[in-house]
Amino acid sequence: MIKPINITSLKTTSTLQYKCEKCGDYGTIKLENSIINVDNAGNSIYPLDDYKCKKCGEKL
Ligand SMILES: [Zn+2]
DSSP states (O other), X not given: OEEEESOOTTSEESEEXXXXXXXXXXXXXXXXXXXXXXXXXXXXXXXXXXXXXXXXXXXX
């Protein structure tokens, strides 16, 4: 599971919260060089497919 948090009034964020369904690791990811655009429901407009668990490598 990975989802945008700390969404601004412009419906963007550079912070993602994740929880690995395989090993249970969780935390936040601060994006340094990109911004996520979110819809009215707070979901990313584009699929967040490129993120893997740092501990076990499972897709988040
Ligand atoms: Zn994991």
